[in-house]
Amino acid sequence: xxxxxxxxxxxxxxxxxxxxxxxxxxxxxxxxxxxxxxxxxxxxxxxxxxxxxxxxxxxxxxxxxxxxxxxxxxxxxxxxxxxxxxxxxxxxxxxxxxxxxxxxxxxxxxxxxxxxxxxxxxxxxxxxxxxxxxxxxxxxxxxxxxxxxxxxxxxxxxxxxxxxxxxxxxxxxxxxxxxxxxxxxxxxxxxxxxxxxxxxxxxxxxxxxxxxxxxxxxxxxxxxxxxxxxxxxxxxxx
Amino acid sequence: xxxxxxxxxxxxxxxxxxxxxxxxxxxxxxxxxxxxxxxxxxxxxxxxxxxxxxxxxxxxxxxxxxxxxxxxxxxxxxxxxxxxxxxxxxxxxxxxxxxxxxxxxxxxxxxxxxxxxxxxxxxxxxxxxxxxxxxxxxxxxxxxxxxxxxxxxxxxxxxxxxxxxxxxxxxxxxxxxxxxxxxxxxxxxxxxxxxxxxxxxxxxxxxxxxxxxxxxxxxxxxxxxxxxxxxxxxxxxxxxxxxxxxxxxxxxxxxxxxxxxxxxxxx
Numbered sequence: 001x002x003x004x005x006x007x008x009x010x011x012x013x014x015x016x017x018x019x020x021x022x023x024x025x026x027x028x029x030x031x032x033x034x035x036x037x038x039x040x041x042x043x044x045x046x047x048x049x050x051x052x053x054x055x056x057x058x059x060x061x062x063x064x065x066x067x068x069x070x071x072x073x074x075x076x077x078x079x080x081x082x083x084x085x086x087x088x089x090x091x092x093x094x095x096x097x098x099x100x101x102x103x104x105x106x107x108x109x110x111x112x113x114x115x116x117x118x119x120x121x122x123x124x125x126x127x128x129x130x131x132x133x134x135x136x137x138x139x140x141x142x143x144x145x146x147x148x149x150x151x152x153x154x155x156x157x158x159x160x161x162x163x164x165x166x167x168x169x170x171x172x173x174x175x176x177x178x179x180x181x182x183x184x185x186x187x188x189x190x191x192x193x194x195x196x197x198x199x200x201x202x203x204x205x206x207x208x209x210x211x212x213x214x215x216x217x218x219x220x221x222x223x224x225x226x227x228x229x230x231x232x233x234x235x236x237x238x
Numbered sequence: 239x240x241x242x243x244x245x246x247x248x249x250x251x252x253x254x255x256x257x258x259x260x261x262x263x264x265x266x267x268x269x270x271x272x273x274x275x276x277x278x279x280x281x282x283x284x285x286x287x288x289x290x291x292x293x294x295x296x297x298x299x300x301x302x303x304x305x306x307x308x309x310x311x312x313x314x315x316x317x318x319x320x321x322x323x324x325x326x327x328x329x330x331x332x333x334x335x336x337x338x339x340x341x342x343x344x345x346x347x348x349x350x351x352x353x354x355x356x357x358x359x360x361x362x363x364x365x366x367x368x369x370x371x372x373x374x375x376x377x378x379x380x381x382x383x384x385x386x387x388x389x390x391x392x393x394x395x396x397x398x399x400x401x402x403x404x405x406x407x408x409x410x411x412x413x414x415x416x417x418x419x420x421x422x423x424x425x426x427x428x429x430x431x432x433x434x435x436x437x438x439x440x441x442x443x444x445x446x447x448x449x450x451x452x453x454x455x456x457x458x459x460x461x462x463x464x465x466x467x468x469x470x471x472x473x474x475x476x477x478x479x480x481x482x483x484x485x486x487x488x489x490x491x492x493x494x495x496x497x498x499x500x501x502x503x504x505x
Contacts, residue, residue: 069432085433086384086417168417168433169389186420187391188319 003192006172007180008199010091011157014176018095018156023149025096026103031133034111035119052101059097060165063090067166090167091174095156102151110144111137143215150211154204276303279479280326282310282317284333284394284466285421286358286440290499291331294492298483305479313421315392321346321471328480331355331468331487333422333440334394338467345472351484352469354504356496359441360398360456360464365432366449373454374402377436378411385416386425386434395422398461399438405460426450440464442500465504 029048033041051059067074067084077084084090114137122132138145160178167174169183177196184192283291288311295307310317310327318337321327322344330347332338341347364371370381377385388396396418403409417434419425422443428434430449437450444452468487470480486492493503 064431064433083383083433168384168428169419170384170415170417172414174417183389183392183418183420186313186316186319187389188315188322189391 003195004171007175007177007196010088010173010175011177011200012203014088014091014095015153015156017092018099019149019153021092021096022099022103022152022156023145026100026148026152027107027138027145030104030107030111031137034108034137035116048101048104050101051098052105056098056159056161057165060094060162063094063097063162063166067093085166086168086170086174088167088173091163091176094162094166095159098159098162099152099155102155103148106148106151107141107145110141110148113144114140143218146211146215146218150207153207157200157203276306277476277479278306278308279328279474279476279483280308280310281329281331281483282312282321282325282327283329283331284314284317285311285423286333286395286443287311287331287466287501288423289446290442290496290501293495294487297491297495298486301486302479302482305476305482307483311421313388313393315389315394316420324473326473326475327471328474328476329468329470329483331466332394333358333464333466334397335465335467336394336397338469341469341471348470348472348474348477348481351481352467353484353488354465355468355487356466357502357504358464358466358500360395360402360438360461361441361444361452362436362454362456363426363429363439363444363450363452364436365429365434366451367432368435371436371453374406374456375408377403378408382435383415384428384434385412386419386428386437387416388422388425388438389418389420393419393421394464395425395438395440398456398464401461402438402456406457445500466501 033044064085065071067077067090069075069078069083069085074084084093118136118140119132122136127135158178159176160182163174163176164179164182169175169179175183177200181193181196181200184190184196281291281295288309291309291311295309298305298307310320314332314334314337317327317330318332318340321330321341330338330341338347338352342349342352362371362374362377370379371377376382387399388394390396390400400409403412417428419428422439425434425437426439426443426447429437429439430447438456441452441455444450468484470477470484474480496503
């Protein structure tokens with residue numbers, strides 16, 4: 001059977017792009033947020049948690065309301081000549097929005113596990129906040145951050161409800177694997193549905209296995225790295 | 239000091255027949271006073287029939303107060319699969335002959351109840367604000383960004399759309415920018431909101447919305463006749479009520495309601 005493989009490539013492109021964006025935004029937000037507390041930050045946390053708690057169709061509906069032709073952001077973009085609804089970028093936006101809470105929460109948890117004394121020590125040595133984030137916090141929190149990346153990727157790969165509403169099903173452009181599965185089932189094509197489900201399963205298991213192996217390697221490396229920091233030298237980066 | 243009283247079990251056993259009598263007596267009395275639970279039938283019908291059937295069901299309620307109708311709306315293809323997988327449906331009204339024929343081939347219909355009910359037309363719609371589409375052939379113009387059609391595998395309206403576009407020789411180009419919808423009402427919604435520049439829906443769907451404009455009807459001969467068949471199902475939980483419902487769909491009052499929504503009678 002000559003099956004159209006575009007959903008595979010679209011899903012991979014979308015999930016990798018969304019994970020990359022989520023990683024950068026999530027780590028930055030978590031790094032900024034860790035150790036600080038204020039009403040504003042608590043509000044931020046609440047907002048970030050929403051895509052995790054709301055049904056994906058509601059997330060899709062919100063995105064549609066914001067970026068649709070008649071929405072506030074949509075109108076600005078329309079005048080600039082672009083429409084996000086039913087575009088490939090929409091799949092990335094939808095996937096990023098739903099994956100972000102997972103990355104952010106995991107990264108924050110990992111950062112807050114670190115002994116703040118280490119940050120103070122770095123400050124006494126003259127490190128800027130940015131150098132602390134990149135040179136101290138991230139390397140020490142790396143296993144947790146990696147877990148966040150894996151969760152974000154898995155969530156981005158599996159994203160369906162918001163994607164269907166915001167990006168629609170355009171075979172060859174926005175039809176991701178979960179969307180293809182849904183439409184295949186609706187059309188009674190169980191064979192195609194099972195094939196796609198199998199592919200998604202293999203990819204997810206592959207990512208989990210890779211993450212597991214990497215974490216074990218990192219743990220061995222980190223044990224050495226922490227000792228280096230405590231001795232007061234610069235953090236060794238492999 | 240409170241001493242808990244324990245009733246010996248043989249005394250309780252003696253009470254049992256009395257309790258049972260009392261229960262049966264009151265139950266039968268209650269039954270005599272409260273009317274029988276109305277029979278609930280499930281009607282799976284094509285999405286395009288939704289508004290008309292809601293009205294028709296109200297009329298049917300008046301004619302048959304002992305029957306309550308649960309309307310299950312969706313794409314005919316999806317509804318067909320639900321029935322094939324054993325969903326407890328009493329009546330099926332499809333937007334295409336294909337889905338009904340598939341069920342007939344599997345012996346899932348009460349064959350003698352099958353009837354061709356309605357006809358419809360396929361039209362090209364654009365959202366009120368847009369101006370760049372005047373007929374079907376404009377659809378392959380690069381200015382037209384997104385065209386909404388139903389998924390041809392599941393939605394009869396999508397299948398007819400595919401037939402029309404193929405007959406006009408533009409299916410391949412339009413397909414690349416086509417957003418596939420799960421049912422015809424979603425196609426309508428996509429054009430209403432302006433997310434899609436144009437869409438192919440039934441004339442009856444277009445009539446329900448003031449936010450879309452019909453620019454063209456599918457040229458004659460570009461698609462097979464759009465016929466809506468209806469039938470009661472072999473495994474209907476309530477076959478008598480199901481038959482009555484299908485009969486009602488053919489009645490004069492139902493026909494009048496259908497025509498008000500733009501559906502033409504099949505015969």
